[in-house]
Amino acid sequence: MSTLYTLASGSSGNAMLLSQGTTHLLIDAGISCRRIVTALASLGLQPSDLSGICITHSHTDHVSGLKTLSKKHKLPIYLSHQAAEELSAKIPETAPYLRCFSTSTPFYVEDLLVQTFSVPHDAAGTVGYRIGDVGVLTDCGYVTQEMAETLFGVSLLVLESNHDVEMVQSGPYPYYLKQRVLGDDGHLSNDHAAQFAQAMVHNGAATIILAHLSQDNNTPQTALRTVCQALEVVGLRPTVEVAPRDVMSRKYETTEVLCKK
DSSP states (O other): OOEEEEEEOSTTOOEEEEEETTEEEEEEEOSOHHHHHHHHHHTTOOGGGOOEEEOSOOSHHHHTTHHHHHHHHOOOEEEEHHHHHHHHHHOGGGGGGEEEEOTTSOEEETTEEEEEEEOOSSSTTOEEEEETTEEEEOSOSSOOHHHHHHHTTOSEEEEEOOBOHHHHHHSSSOHHHHHHHHSTTSOOBHHHHHHHHHHHHHTTOOEEEEEOOOSSSOOHHHHHHHHHHHHHHTTOBOEEEEOOSSSOOOOEETTOOOOBO
C-alpha cells in the first residue's frame, strides 16, 4: 500500500510526498524548505526520514526549496541527465547530491520501483513518474504513447489539469504567454486531462488528483466539472479531486477501491 499527500500544487509551487512502509519520497520541492519541514512534521516525519527527492524538471516552481534542503539535509536528488545539467547551473549547491537516471531504465529507491518517462515541456529533461502503483504527470504539453503505456494500471494518478482553453484565449496573458501555455511544450488543458483520465480509469485508476491548476486560467470547479463530465459520459465514476494550491491535501491510499462503473 502506498500513501500520497500533495503539499502544494500550482504555478506558485509544487511538492508531494509518496510513502510506502518506511520509504518516503518527496516528489518536487517547489516550496520553501521551511514549509516542507513543517508539512513533514505534521505527519510525524523529519527530513532525515526521506529516502530522496524525485524532480520532474528544473523550473523554479518545482525546485525552489532544493538549495536549503541540500545544504541542511544532504538528500539524494533523482532527475534526468538534462535536468541535472540545468539544476546544477541554477542551484550549484545541489550538485553533490544529484543522482541521474535514463528514462529507459527503471531503478529502485529502497523498496520502491521508480519508472520514468519523457514529458514534452519547455524545460530540458522533463519527466513524469510511475512509482509503484502511483502515477505523476504534470507540466505536460500533450500526452504521448510512452506516457500512456507506462501509466496504464496505476491505482492513483496525479494529473495536470492546468487551464481552460477559452479562459486562456480571452484572458489577460500576453500573446506569447498564451502560445506557450497552449503549445506542445506547455501545459495540459482540462479537456486533454479529461481524455487521458478516461483512458487511465478504463485501465484501473481509482483516484485522479487534478494538479497544477492555473490561478488565472482555471478554477477548481471548472476543472472538476470538465473531467467528471467526460468520465460520466462513458459510465466511469472514480474519485476525482483537485489538489489544494497552498496547503496539504488529505491522505490518499492506493488500496482505495472507489471506481464505480
